[in-house]
Amino acid sequence: MSNQSQPASANSMVEMVMDSTSGLQKFKLREPKGSSAEIFLYGGQVTSWKNERGEELLFMSSKAAFKPPNPIRGGIAICYPQFSNMGSLDKHGFARNRVWSIDPNPSLPPSKDNTVVNLLLKPTNEDMKIWPHSFELRLRVTLEAGKLQLTPRVRNTDSKPFTFTLAVHTYLSVSDISDVRVEGLETLDYFDNLLDQKRFTEQGDSLTFDSEVDRVYLSTPASLALIDHEKKRTFVIRKSGFPDAVVWNPWDKKSKAMVDFGDDEYMRMVSIEAAAVEKPITLKPGEEWTGYQELEVVSSSYFSGQMDPVNLKVKS
Numbered sequence: 001m002s003n004q005s006q007p008a009s010a011n012s013m014v015e016m017v018m019d020s021t022s023g024l025q026k027f028k029l030r031e032p033k034g035s036s037a038e039i040f041l042y043g044g045q046v047t048s049w050k051n052e053r054g055e056e057l058l059f060m061s062s063k064a065a066f067k068p069p070n071p072i073r074g075g076i077a078i079c080y081p082q083f084s085n086m087g088s089l090d091k092h093g094f095a096r097n098r099v100w101s102i103d104p105n106p107s108l109p110p111s112k113d114n115t116v117v118n119l120l121l122k123p124t125n126e127d128m129k130i131w132p133h134s135f136e137l138r139l140r141v142t143l144e145a146g147k148l149q150l151t152p153r154v155r156n157t158d159s160k161p162f163t164f165t166l167a168v169h170t171y172l173s174v175s176d177i178s179d180v181r182v183e184g185l186e187t188l189d190y191f192d193n194l195l196d197q198k199r200f201t202e203q204g205d206s207l208t209f210d211s212e213v214d215r216v217y218l219s220t221p222a223s224l225a226l227i228d229h230e231k232k233r234t235f236v237i238r239k240s241g242f243p244d245a246v247v248w249n250p251w252d253k254k255s256k257a258m259v260d261f262g263d264d265e266y267m268r269m270v271s272i273e274a275a276a277v278e279k280p281i282t283l284k285p286g287e288e289w290t291g292y293q294e295l296e297v298v299s300s301s302y303f304s305g306q307m308d309p310v311n312l313k314v315k316s
């Protein structure tokens with residue numbers, strides 16, 4: 001076993017265990033202040049992120065099937081080599097329903113507190129039949145007090161260029177969907193997946209929810225904020241390498257149509273995803289692309305007014 005299953009320092013821990021319910025292997029991470037995360041090798045999927053009080057910050061459906069080949073409904077999934085139905089592959093690609101391995105050669109500088117997991121996905125011969133490109137998809141997950149960072153990287157190990165789209169499909173837990181708002185999307189253009197992917201411009205001061213939302217916002221800022229009034233909690237979503245941001249809530253009708261999602265669960269989640277969708281990424285042989293998504297949870301009272309999501313300062 002790699003050193004990823006050893007205690008990382010006196011008070012932090014990274015260990016690999018078998019999930020008792022599904023029988024699948026997962027990593028458990030804990031950092032010195034007491035927050036924790038879980039990552040399954042199946043899908044390279046983050047399934048839990050808890051604060052130091054043990055409160056879950058990600059949404060996981062009570063009906064999620066932890067049964068290959070079904071994707072896991074909730075947490076954070078990597079959609080690769082395509083987001084949505086844009087090519088001939090299954091929706092959101094196949095990375096989310098493959099078993100990843102521990103990356104023996106992460107080749108990134110070590111994280112300062114070592115509460116890190118490095119995963120790797122390479123295509124099998126079967127994968128090459130449906131998407132004939134050789135690649136290495138790496139995912140580093142780092143846990144710090146109040147923060148969860150994901151660094152996906154794609155390397156072209158083929159002899160010809162290839163093109164992909166990728167999204168970090170993140171289900172955030174909220175107290176009540178009717179009582180949250182997203183800041184940072186004002187005046188931006190978006191493709192509306194509910195209206196044949198037509199292009200619109202966001203008109204509101206912030207995005208609130210009173211019906212189904214399924215949008216790809218374009219050229220988004222490096223930081224967005226999801227403000228949960230009831231919980232007095234703000235998620236700050238920071239990203240780089242991802243020009244777009246997907247925002248999704250299925251609302252009541254679609255919730256009922258999804259077998260692995262509870263009828264009322266839409267009230268307690270919103271999906272905000274760092275994404276590279278509008279302009280697919282092309283890599284020549286030997287080239288590597290790196291993306292980054294950081295989630296930070298802060299008390300909303302910290303931002304006692306309207307936040308400037310780009311600079312994360314309170315507007316005067």
Ligand code: TA6
Nearest residue numbers: 071084091092193214246248271
């Ligand atoms: O990220 C939004 C989205 O692409 C929506 O269109 C919605 O259907 C969602 O993903 C879930 O997709 P899934 O394939 O996991 O059911």
